[in-house]
Amino acid sequence: MNVGAMTRRILGRGEFFSVLVIVLMSVFVAVKSSAFLSSDNLDSLLLAVSTIVFVAIGEAFVLMLGEIDLSVAATIALSGVVAAWLVGQGLTPWLAVVVGVAAGTFVGLVNGLIIVFGHVHSFIVTLGVMSVVEGITLLITGGLPINMPQQVWSLGQWQAGGLQTPVFMMVGMIVLFQIVLSGSVFGRRVLFTGGNPEAARLAGIPVRSTRVLVFMLAGTLSGFAGVVLAAQLGSASADAGSSLLLPLIAAAVVGGVSMLGGRGSMLGVFLGSILLGIVGNAFVILNLSAFWQQATYGAVVVAAGIIDQVRQGRMRLRLFGVLFNRFRSSKAGQEGGLTDSLAARSESSAVEDASLGTAENSHMSAAPIGDSGGEK
């Protein structure tokens, strides 16, 4: 494989953009502030990213179905609060944690059943469920944080080599769910169902149970993230996940999960989460307004959506080629040169081909002229 082909392969990978942006941003922030590269900061960055990753994995599966789950962030708060509250009611701490996670699973189950059997769009269902879950969480807490018992703090605070438990869990989750996605029956069913639901049904894939399971998975992972977050902070509060919805959807989309369903990788989700984590961290480090942070998250989601479309070739750079060519040919027209406009045309088609990411322009434009000589 020559260098050109390899470059194109790397460029074609969904993860390339994430890595590029991560590197550029890290360099930028590190130059601006030496605090960025301090081990304390990197630890807290990874810790913040881990919560995003847990939930973004579930959201990624939902997006791969071509659906969306807006209730995941609310579920983070619910599960932590349920676990902490149950301990207060006298339940064994570890059992309370399990029930907290199960509360997340239950939210996912409700979402899934309504979406699949009620044929209601996931956006509407999960938007409503988000509000219901937020309400219930507030009812339980009365708006005040609830302490998590010390017995379960290790879930979020145990350390090894300066890194806390959630960071290790995050790595484990990424590996586990990449294997699930690419190697398990469930993973492939998700890809098929998201890629073309009708074709999946015709091919004999249990489309409905797959969809319900995906929503349950998203709920469970949010629940997991919620109890880990509560253990890490030492207390559960109703607003625990409220600021995470946008970044975690952004993380999945930035990570190359197609919002139209059928594609995605967990490595991409990981990188996407890191990217969003760095954005969040940069605002703290550089002492910028949190209002700008919110605006930036929004912009990143939209940008990721656009990049997704460009990658799929739905929105080719061809558009730019056309504009460029209009400009060129109008200039050529003024100069009155036919050769110029011909040159402009071949150039524009080169731009178009290059945008496909596979073209080898120089060798191609020579070939047809060479072959065609004999035929005429």
Place this chain on the structure above:
Amino acid sequence: MNSSPVLQARSLSKWFGGVHALTEVNLSMAGGSVLALLGENGAGKSTFIGLASGALYPSAGTIEIQGHAVELRLPADGLRAGVAVVHQDPKLVNDQSIAANIFATELSSGNSPFRPYQVRRLNRRAVECLRSLGLEGELPRVTENARALSAPQRQLVAIAKALTTEPAILFLDEPTASLTSRETERLWRLVDGMRSRGVAVAVVSHRLREVYEIADRVAVLRDGRKVGEGTTAELPIGEAVRLMAPTRRLAARSEAPLTDAGREVLRLEKVSNEGICNVNLVLHAGEVVGMAGLVGAGRTEIARAIGGIDKVLAGHVYLDGKLVHVRSPRAALKKGIALTNEERPGSLFPGHSVSLNATASVFDTPSALGFIRRRLDRRRAHDVIENLNVKGKATAAIGSLSGGNQQKVLIGRVLATEPRVLVLDEPTHGIDVATKAEIYELVKERAASGVAILFISSELEEIFEVADRIVVVRQGTIVADLPADSDALSVITSALGEKMPASQEVNS
């Protein structure tokens, strides 16, 4: 009419990535003349149409329309230059009325978006338009949504839509693929009308005999190059086929159908649902039953009921003599009933590889604790590619394959489930001659190994080619059960439910 070409392509070339879709093609179309554009799948016909209509931009070469070089960068440029295209799978706006679809181009360009949209006037004009084309009896009311239309009806709306722009050049890409012979005849009358008005028409079709009825000239493409051109007299069908695929011949019709059908495998007794009524049908092991009928007669609906896609609301289905209730395609597959869909895109997983598509119905059985058995999966994909002679790598994206090869992958997918009942709904729709022949061979081979096959087709020729028995569907039920050596006229007569004038014996 006038002899100067309306459209002239000079050294037209197009390449996608490293693939040369069209190479140095010189082609002209004259006003008042019909050109048949022939070639196997992937020969470059659709690319040519794309270039001439502005959907694609040439990599090299020029296009002249009415003697002037034109730059067609967008389909709208093509429309302005007088080029209209009717695509194989017409793109209609499902949630808009038929009338709005017919006049969609008027709404798109050259008009103020704020001009009041006069629905009633639009509907009236749509009715007039359809009447002038003689299509009013073929379609539901123009206020109906396009969603409700069958494939051939969509085709007719697309044709009406194309003609509203009063094009000087009209391309018809596989217009007859989903039409019955009667509808084809009506289409040819329309084309003839266009011709007498001086329009330059080009028709792409795999049904050579049909297209030769209407065409004045023929151009043959192979591997992106023009390999022959002439009048229909200069280039008769046999010669054109030889040029399209020089190494192969048309498959000769086999004269030895399997005579002794095996035991009964599937029996439908008075099966009814929304689309079908009191269907009685028996399939035997080792037997190919050809299902004929007009489009919209209910053939696909019967297939869907057998395959568990649509519910059976009344009647009984027996498999091996036992009453069964097939509630989903998954249940059908588990029972050994497999079906390939009429619409190919509806069965593919776009963006995924050939191998993933090939094993989509079997990848989960058997699994190892919920994980896919990779080696088994790979071997199965390999088997599909080998056994069906799919031209494409296992890792290639399914979308990069030609239609014929995609179809082979889909047939391979259902064969991998080792079905005992195989329902093929229009398996050769829009695919090239050589691949069709391969599919016929495959069908016969599978039947010989004991599978009961229901072969649905709108092309009587191929039903006679593969079937041991022919059933005819009309108005949602089976109206005739004929032996394979019946004449075409009796099939057509039952399909139409009336005596046919001898002049309309198109497919015999």
